[in-house]
Amino acid sequence: MPSEELSQQLRRCLNDDTLPLEARIIGSLTSLYAMPTTRIVELTTDRFNRDGNDAYLTIDRHPVLLPPKLAVLIERQIASPSGHTSVLQRPHDGTPGFLFPGRPPSRPRRAESVHQCMRKNGLPGIHARNTAMMEAITDLPPIVVSDLFGLHPNTAYVWAQYAQNSWSEYLEAVQATE
Template sequence: MTWLDDNSITLADLSQEDLDLWLTTNPTWRRDLKPFIRWAVARRLTSKVTIPTKKYGLPSRSLDTDELNQQLRRCLNDDTLPLEARIIGALTCLYALPTTRIVELTTDRFHRDGDDAYLTISKHPVLLPPRLAVLIERQITSPACRTSVLQQSHTGTPGFLFPGRPPSRPRSPQTVNHYMKLHGLPGVSARNTAMMEAITDLPPIVVSDLFGIHPHTAYAWDQYAQNSWAEYFEAVQSTD
């Protein structure tokens, strides 16, 4: 309920995508949340959303690696797409960020150090690909972002990278998700695949520190990745 309040979503407006998005970063709460969701649906306090039964308690929707890379290339290189959509899509594909985290990013989290550019997602700066750094710089200098920074400077707080209406508030994750769908760009499925890629390449504690997810969540993803690879190799061997 706190998450819904923070993202300006009422219980009555809760969608299956909103619920899936929350479960992506809070998989260990799946079992505890089921009774509440059943209670709310039975009393028509929310739509007929469900918590999917899933081994290891993690979302099942994903893309294959080629699809994820294709989406990333589109975000970085397709100048016909809106600038904001390209940045949000690239952050999803590269760093497995949920929409709720992306809309909270502020302009002061981006900085350059010589020829390198960094984005502080959680506690530690993450090195950005040069193409994405250029896109973020263009966004920061855009009229909407400058207005946000100017208004926020009066209160001593940094402006949002993706300002909403009014600019003192971030965009609604629900609005952003719909916006990305309109352009056929990455959503929950892409984020799940990106998290699998990250957890395969990096230790869970590093993923937790860089991307700002709870250590328990990172370890749950690690366990899920290990079991997924074991099932894959077992399937391959059975066909030999």
């Protein structure tokens, strides 16, 4: 997916009120932080917190500053999870509820149903994630991407190698046409 298309998708997720709230949040997290759907559905409500005017989502071990529009969307999701009453969303054992509760609410929403929702609303998943990862890995050292996105360091290194190979092939192709 071209970078401009990823940016358009992100703008759509943050601004298009006709999209389902869950799709907007999931599409934004995928586009911004290259998070796979399987990790997004496992997020619990305690991973989100505010500190003054700033809002953070803890991904793996690190709190990540959220854009204000995304923070508002997540707050709306926590206040009124779609398809469930607030009584059902909160587990009785005191553990935090899932940001995207499934059925029963003590379990996360299934990744397959999320993928179906994203396709139905014209929001690419894996393509957006791959582009977001390529952009991150070309801008940041692999170890930083590993820490920030909760990837194994070897996985981040493989992505960095892939990005480097992609650029070298691209540059060779451009030079050949000149």
